[in-house]
Amino acid sequence: MTKTTLALFLGLVACGGGKKSEPAKPIDAAAVNALVPAALKDKVVFEQRSFELKMGKHGTTYTVALPKNWKQQSEMFGNFHGDDKAGFMSAMTVGSNCNGECKEKDWAAESDKADFAPLAKGKILKDDKGKGRRTMIAEVGDSMKQTIVVTAWWTDGDKNYHHCRAELDEAIKDAAPAFEKACAIVNIDGDD
Numbered sequence: 001m002t003k004t005t006l007a008l009f010l011g012l013v014a015c016g017g018g019k020k021s022e023p024a025k026p027i028d029a030a031a032v033n034a035l036v037p038a039a040l041k042d043k044v045v046f047e048q049r050s051f052e053l054k055m056g057k058h059g060t061t062y063t064v065a066l067p068k069n070w071k072q073q074s075e076m077f078g079n080f081h082g083d084d085k086a087g088f089m090s091a092m093t094v095g096s097n098c099n100g101e102c103k104e105k106d107w108a109a110e111s112d113k114a115d116f117a118p119l120a121k122g123k124i125l126k127d128d129k130g131k132g133r134r135t136m137i138a139e140v141g142d143s144m145k146q147t148i149v150v151t152a153w154w155t156d157g158d159k160n161y162h163h164c165r166a167e168l169d170e171a172i173k174d175a176a177p178a179f180e181k182a183c184a185i186v187n188i189d190g191d192d
């Protein structure tokens with residue numbers, strides 16, 4: 001587990017409360033799979049999956065396109081580790097973050113501190129900023145390189161923001177566009 005992944009776990013634990021039920025958007029796993037390069041089709045296959053995060057009295061269900069056979073590490077965290085085909089360092093995390101105390105904040109600035117600024121040490125391949133949303137793809141690491149895909153989204157006035165992060169081993173780095181598309185639509189239902 002990287003330090004960044006550990007920080008994301010701790011951020012998830014710190015958050016709680018607040019209803020996040022919105023109309024569900026269609027999850028198009030076929031469109032995500034279409035972006036997986038032919039050479040990786042036997043290593044990464046996405047499917048629509050729902051999982052519940054259980055934190056005390058709070059429960060939140062997330063629905064997203066996730067790679068088949070990637071295993072959730074804990075009922076408290078939306079952290080999935082890749083199978084042997086995906087490489088040792090591949091993982092995907094979906095959840096919320098408060099970056100400290102869960103209260104109304106400037107989520108563009110907070111998500112930058114927690115999710116995006118740490119990637120600036122690497123090679124930025126994409127940095128797309130929009131109202132209430134940001135996506136970055138970067139190559140990081142010296143001896144053990146990874147391609148990181150991060151999407152964060154928020155609503156002004158909320159007490160947290162949400163993010164989807166994929167850490168891709170060199171073995172599947174060319175599937176970054178598929179992970180970006182998977183992270184573009186995440187349905188959330190429940191307390192978080």
